[in-house]
Every structure is written in structure tokens, then in C-alpha cells.
Amino acid sequence: MGKVYIVGSGPGDPDLLTLKAARILREADVVLYDRLVSNDVLSLTKPGCLHVYVGKEDGKHTIPQEEINRLLLYYATIYEKVVRLKGGDPFIFGRGGEEAVFLAKNGIPFEVVPGISSFYSVPAYAGIPLTMRGLSSSFAVVTGHEAPNKERRVNWRSFKDVDTLVILMGVKNRQRIARELIEAGRDPNDPVAFIERGTTEDQRIVISTLREVSENPPEVHPPAVFVVGKVVEIHRYVRDFLENLITLEGIHNADT
């Protein structure tokens, strides 16, 4: 019986892969990887390593989770080092927890290798700190894509007083989310940033406000991190000197 490594590959920039993840990838016999894993990261594997795509896109579930679990079990019985490679961090909206439980139930040894999550690294590349003295002393991270028929729905009202809100997978529902937050009592003037393909060379930032997103949402394409709160303003102050990436930028035009 082999061992499974549940590995986070970080937000997109291959330089943000951890040393441990890189080492394990170099030694892997097989890698089951997700949609948001870059080719640069996959290219670290040794010759002969088997690459198995098990990615999912919103609305297009190419391989159901049960099938991914079954594949993990299968490869673990025939290979020594199996890597389950996920974008960001495997235990933050990555379903890594479910896979860990599955492996434990089936008696397969495994190890978790955390990755740099997009929820803080993508805003950081855009010059947006999640906390800042005087502006934000709390933040929350929430999914904007709730599983259908889910019993535990996101209670948007509970985020009324959180200073900074980071919404992952929230592009499709951005208008509804903005409306829920305004209804919950958040300031419609709250600045909003969408950072598309953050930390990659295709990074694009769209700055707006909750009010604008609630009325006439700007064009944004997934994957994007959706940030709400006054810290978004910091982007404006630092961007001229921020050299993480040269980013194409837009502001939304629903208001003057």
C-alpha cells in the first residue's frame, strides 16, 4: 500500500509552491491534479510520473468526487507515492477534508501538505492587506458557491460587522451576494475588489463598490477572489510602487 500526499499547490504563481510540496512532487509516481494547478508546477515531476486530470469546473463536474476517491484508492494500491494536488490549500474549500476522511476510512496512510491559500495571497498580490491597524481588525473567508440543496447555507447576516470579507468562488453569484450584504446592513459604499487569476501573469483587478455590484455588476471572469471592505482602498495607495505583477486594471462604470 502506497501513501497519499494531499498537497496544496498555492494560488497560481509557481514560486509560491512550498519547498515540501516541490520535493514531494519530484518524488511522486502519480499526480491527480485539479483545474487550477499550473503546468509549471506539474513540470516538477520526474520523468514517467503519471498525470491524471480530475478537475471540476462550475456546472461541469467532469469527474464526481466519488470517482476521485475511487482513483485515489486504486493508485494507492499500485504506486508508492500518490500526490493529490489541489489549487491553493487543500483544506480550505478544496474538499481535502473529505478526501482525508475517505483515506482514513479505507486505511490508507496519508499526509497533508498545506498550500498558500488564495484568500490572502491573491489580495496581497493586488496590494490589499486583509487586516490593517485602524481599518480592519477582523476578516472572514466564505464560499460564494454553495452546493445545491445544502442544509447549512451561508448566513450573510453574520458578516455584517466583519471588517474584511473574502469570498471565494463568488463570481457567478456576485450580484446576489452584494445584495445580501447590503440587506444585512453593510455599507453600500463598501469598496469591493475582484482579483481575477490572481498571482498569475493574467491577473486583472476590478474595483467597485457593493452598491454597484448589487445594481449593475461589473464583468468578472472566474477564478477571482472577491474582497469587500475598507482595506480595498489600500490598493489605490500602493499600486504605483507594487511590483508583484503588472496588472491590467479596471473600474466599474455604473456610477460616476
Added chain:
Amino acid sequence: MLPLIVLLVFGMVFAQQIWVVERERGALAVIEGNHISEIKDLGDLNHATLKFKNGRAYLVSRDGYLSLIDIKTKKILKRIKVGSSTIGLTFCGNRVAVANYEPKTVVILSEDLEPLREIQTGSRNVGIKSWKGVLVFSLMDRDEVWVLTCGGRLLKRFTVSPMPFDALIANGRYLVGFFKGGKVGLLDLKTMSYREIALGSGKEAVLKVPHFGTWAVWKGKAYIPAVGERKVYVLDLVSMKVLGSVDVPGLPVFAVLSPDGRYVAVNFSGDKEDFVALISRKEGRVVGSRRVGRRVIHLRFSPDGKHLYLSSYYENKVKKVTVPDLKVVEEIPVPTPSGLFIGG
């Protein structure tokens, strides 16, 4: 020789004083003849409101700074913090009133920006307007509309549907839109009576959330850019019935009316963000559409209706185009231009 010619031509064509919000820079550019001045340090100018009165400009920023600017000298005469998150400004008699989201207040000041009264409303406040000596605004979290004297004495409060969110005033009729859409409240300030009407009842489907700042109003009829649809609806503001709609080439953002009422100009988001279309109000159809810039954010007619000024955001330019053929006849560099206001 060329720069001199350009300068002279420019001096001739930008005869109006154009105030341009440089949203990303927290500044205003003032174009006047062949001269541009920049007024800086005005706060966060996203959703900024700029109004003119008695040779002075009043600007309120989203982060609550109210600035008084001398139109001639372009100097900031006074700058005062009236809130931490502010949404609107109106003149009422010889007072200035400002609505805040945060703190939950409406602030009344003299025309010289001396604070006179702070009204605790217990709500985020929106849709602040005035008409003949009364001040009207809506309370988003209390589902009320308050009518006050310009001095701040409460005259009447009306209970309305949940979450009023925006308003416009036309001929003593205060029209309030709700966050959950579907209907509008109509407060007739002449009779102090209030009723609610399903928006677009009758002929057409219910319109989505109204954002009145984007509407063009002509003699009791509103031209409404429909969110998410390639249409501009025509709404009768008396019956609140949709009279019809005009197909436009893109997703409309702002509809602006020419001073003579002949045309409604429209800009767009999405695939047609570089275009402006001109609707003939009489014919009820688009009579011209042209690519005039790169991401046209805002537009205004010149007072004589013969030209349109527009902000081309990605080109960092304000342009002047002819009406009705939409030919660019002049342009001037202004960094990150957004809202345009005709001053002076």
C-alpha cells in the same frame, strides 16, 4: 505651428467649463477654454456628488468630506468632514443637506458649510432631495421617508416598503425606489400624499432595481437604462406605466437628455463600452451609434445641445463629439476621467 493651432481650436471648442471627476486620483479637473486646473485632496470620489450654486461648487466625497470650491479661482474655500460614508447632497433654501450611510445622520449646514444641525435618523439615509422649502430623504433601515423643513424640523414621516434605496424628484413628486425592486413609492409633496405602484405595471415586465441617477427625465417621462438588457425603457412618471422601449446596441449604463429634449444619449458596459448611442426622443429609436473612445464612463450634453462631452477612461481623455453625427471634434487629456459636470 501645430501645437498653436491645436491650442486655438481647443480654446474655441471647449467653451464651457467642464468639471471632471478624476475618480482614481481623488481630484477634480476643470476644463475651461484652453486651460485645465486640477483640484486635489478631495477624498474618495467614487459616487461623489458635485453641485453648483452662486458661483461655488459643492462636492461631497464617499468618505464624507464636503468641499466648497470657488468656481472662478478653483480654490477650496472650506473642507469639512460630515460623515464617514456619505451618499448625497442637496440644496434646500439657503442650506446644504448631506445624507450619510455612516454615521446614521443627515447633516444640515449653511451655504458656507457651518454645521447647523445633525439629525440622528437611526438608519442609513438615501435619496436626499429638496423642493420648495422642504427636505426629503429615505431611511433605508427604518422603511420610512421623512419630510423636513430646510432647517431640519420634522414635518411628516411616511412608512414605506422595505429598504428604500434611491430617489428622484420631478415637479414636486418624490419617487423612491426600493432595494428589492418591483415597485416605486410616489410622494406628492404638493398634497403630502404617498402611494406605491408596481413599476412597469401594465404593458411590460417589471423593471429591475432602479438607480435613478442613471435615468433621463423629460416632461414626466423617464428614459431608463435597463440593467442587463439591451433596452432603454420609457416610463410615464404619472401613471408609472411603461410606454415602450427602445432597443440599443449594448448594455446601457447612463441615459442623458439633451437640453432641448431632442435626444437621449446612452453609454454602455460590456462589449459596447467604447460606444455612445443617440436615441431620437421623437422617433423612439437609435439614430446614431459610434465608437468614440475606450470605455466611455460618463457623458453630458453641452448647454446648446450641439455637442456631447464624454469621459474615455482607458484613453485618459475627455472628448467632445458632435450631435447627432457623433464625430469626435476635440479631446483633452485628463487622467482617469469619470463623472462630468457642466459648471460655470
